[in-house]
Amino acid sequence: MATRSHMLLALSLFVTHVSNQSGASRWEERNPGVWTTEFGRHDTPTLTEASGSTPLKGQIEKLPRAELPFKINEVKLTKTRDYCVVSVPLKPGEKIFGLGMQMSGINRRGGVYHLQVDHFAEGHDRLHAPTPMYISSLGYAVFLNTSRPINFYVGVGNRRTDPKIPAFKDRNTDRNWDAQPDSGQVEASVQAPGLEITILAGPTAMQALQRYNLFCGGGAMPPLWAVGFWHRTPSLATSSQVSQEVDEFAKRGFPLDVIGLEPGWQSRSYPGSMEWSPERFPNPKQFVSSMAEKGIHVNLWENPYVAPGSSLFKKLESRFGSHTVWLGAVPDVFDDKASKSIRDFHTDKHLNIGVSGYKIDEVDGFDFWLWPDHATFPSGLDGLQMRQIYGVLWQKLIDNMYRQKGQRTFGLVRGSNGAASRLPFAIYSDTYDHHQYITALINSSLAGVTWCAEIRSADSNEEWVRRMQSACLSPIAQLNAWDSGKKPWSYPAVSEEIREAMLLRESLVPYLYTAFAQYRLSGIPPVRPMCLIDGGVESDQYMLGDNLLFAPMFVGAKTRTVRLPAGKWYDYSSGKFAGSSQTITIAPSLSEIPLYVRGGAAIPTIPGALRADSIKPCLLRCYGEGPYVAPIYEDDGISFGFEQGHYFLGTARINKGKITTKLEDGLRPNVMTKFEYVVIAP
Numbered sequence: 001m002a003t004r005s006h007m008l009l010a011l012s013l014f015v016t017h018v019s020n021q022s023g024a025s026r027w028e029e030r031n032p033g034v035w036t037t038e039f040g041r042h043d044t045p046t047l048t049e050a051s052g053s054t055p056l057k058g059q060i061e062k063l064p065r066a067e068l069p070f071k072i073n074e075v076k077l078t079k080t081r082d083y084c085v086v087s088v089p090l091k092p093g094e095k096i097f098g099l100g101m102q103m104s105g106i107n108r109r110g111g112v113y114h115l116q117v118d119h120f121a122e123g124h125d126r127l128h129a130p131t132p133m134y135i136s137s138l139g140y141a142v143f144l145n146t147s148r149p150i151n152f153y154v155g156v157g158n159r160r161t162d163p164k165i166p167a168f169k170d171r172n173t174d175r176n177w178d179a180q181p182d183s184g185q186v187e188a189s190v191q192a193p194g195l196e197i198t199i200l201a202g203p204t205a206m207q208a209l210q211r212y213n214l215f216c217g218g219g220a221m222p223p224l225w226a227v228g229f230w231h232r233t234p235s236l237a238t239s240s241q242v243s244q245e246v247d248e249f250a251k252r253g254f255p256l257d258v259i260g261l262e263p264g265w266q267s268r269s270y271p272g273s274m275e276w277s278p279e280r281f282p283n284p285k286q287f288v289s290s291m292a293e294k295g296i297h298v299n300l301w302e303n304p305y306v307a308p309g310s311s312l313f314k315k316l317e318s319r320f321g322s323h324t325v326w327l328g329a330v331p332d333v334f335d336d337k338a339s340k341s342i343r344d345f346h347t348d349k350h351l352n353i354g355v356s357g358y359k360i361d362e363v364d365g366f367d368f369w370l371w372p373d374h375a376t377f378p379s380g381l382d383g384l385q386m387r388q389i390y391g392v393l394w395q396k397l398i399d400n401m402y403r404q405k406g407q408r409t410f411g412l413v414r415g416s417n418g419a420a421s422r423l424p425f426a427i428y429s430d431t432y433d434h435h436q437y438i439t440a441l442i443n444s445s446l447a448g449v450t451w452c453a454e455i456r457s458a459d460s461n462e463e464w465v466r467r468m469q470s471a472c473l474s475p476i477a478q479l480n481a482w483d484s485g486k487k488p489w490s491y492p493a494v495s496e497e498i499r500e501a502m503l504l505r506e507s508l509v510p511y512l513y514t515a516f517a518q519y520r521l522s523g524i525p526p527v528r529p530m531c532l533i534d535g536g537v538e539s540d541q542y543m544l545g546d547n548l549l550f551a552p553m554f555v556g557a558k559t560r561t562v563r564l565p566a567g568k569w570y571d572y573s574s575g576k577f578a579g580s581s582q583t584i585t586i587a588p589s590l591s592e593i594p595l596y597v598r599g600g601a602a603i604p605t606i607p608g609a610l611r612a613d614s615i616k617p618c619l620l621r622c623y624g625e626g627p628y629v630a631p632i633y634e635d636d637g638i639s640f641g642f643e644q645g646h647y648f649l650g651t652a653r654i655n656k657g658k659i660t661t662k663l664e665d666g667l668r669p670n671v672m673t674k675f676e677y678v679v680i681a682p
């Protein structure tokens, strides 16, 4: 039976004709509030094709209907000899967020961006994830669905013929002369025969982002274990050294869920064999199962460049690009047969003995590092296009491999792009600036990807603590000691502060798992930038899930200001009232983490957990005045059953001492977890 919303949808799907210099363009509302047009003939693959994503239409329908703040035919599509050009109007005061996982700044208005995949470095604008999508503070988003590099001129570049061109000023005499007069539009250009453009409505900026993520298949849903703590051992560690290190975590009472092996697990690397080293890992099967017995999941570092001596090399039957990387052959992962050979090889050598996922390194890097623009691949892609999507294609390949086994994975990757929201990977970098890491956390959400603000080493006890606190309050919490050899307790004077931060992280797994489920089901990312929730304010604080607000401390700073949005806010640890709709100045000691809770919220936690899948009663930490409400999500934690609706999404409510749960979505009518609660008050 057609529901009212289906009928409304049928009525509202429409096609708008827009004229432009190249003739009429059809804007089609293929999904509610999502308008797409083809301008010329776009080349293949688009970003959505590369990532294999299809819109979660049913979830998009749950967002409120919305209009754009401009008429769609105000979007101008033009063609020059070489470029497809898109111009979208900007209003005075409108802010623009996104345009890739930028590592500095938040509002992109007034900037020029050349979006290409590369290892981030100060002074150039190439990015680990150059998602060609932006979100407007006025509540809409624009996505250019192409795997070609794109230039964005955000409010800069005045057209001579613009009727609204700003008045001339004389620099000799006018102190208000402007070096960069606002152009009142975003202009984007791509060197391609055509382009697919998608505009997504809000009504709010956050809902525009949600619509984008749902359009790209919904946010990635990690297995439960991936929400715990990750530790990567030194490059050349042997299986017995890794086992000892894992045991040390348990002995010292530090949580651990994932152990990451770095290049030395392979018989050779750079280029890699992707085969176990007989010296360092003589019995991989036994090693991986001994880890599983301890509840530890094994993640393998790889870069995709195949050493000629590897048995994978032969299996790929020359399905390689024309150029090498470190003399390793570059598999053409846009080719189905090559992808299948890689999947079969990895399934046999790793997945079937219990490996839980991968860290895909070195899929960023510009032409001096990877391969030149003119490189060729058997599938027909050129080097330029392949570089833009190589990381995305690898993520899809690995995701498909685990899907075939019915098992969820989560991994790390250093290069990604648009339409990758649904792929179960977090991005990382070799840069190591704490401020940039926090900016990347915020901007990753604005680019539809996930960032891992990992910790590696520190120059002081203070830095070690502050960075660990940030790492533990990011979507994936990881100590990457591939080079430093550090362990959480490596700075003895602050070992307790570190343990506290890690225990806090592990205790928050039920809360964070729910935040990931919200990412998957409603497109709202686990890290929520303040610019999308607090009146467009750019800030280095962020919301983690619905009810936690984190304000990171940086080394050397004794105080900082925290802007508390509307509502009442309480200190997470003490329950002390912190303020309401105001900016406060705090001076937290090293052991104090500036983490705040919305009044009336209950935070689901497993206190003292050392593993993410600890089965203990879930303690709801309640703040302020009741009744208290906690969002709750549950599924089996490992399979894809949730994609068929086998989950519970709803709330736990505590009113006058009684806990009740209410299902809002999903086929699991009841929660399996036992709940207890405590009101946190000073």
Ligand code: GAL
Pocket (backbone or CB within 6 Å): 235, 262, 263, 301, 361, 362, 429, 430, 480, 482
């Ligand atoms: C780097 C990577 C590091 C580590 C290292 C191992 O490229 O960013 O995290 O994995 O390789 O050689």
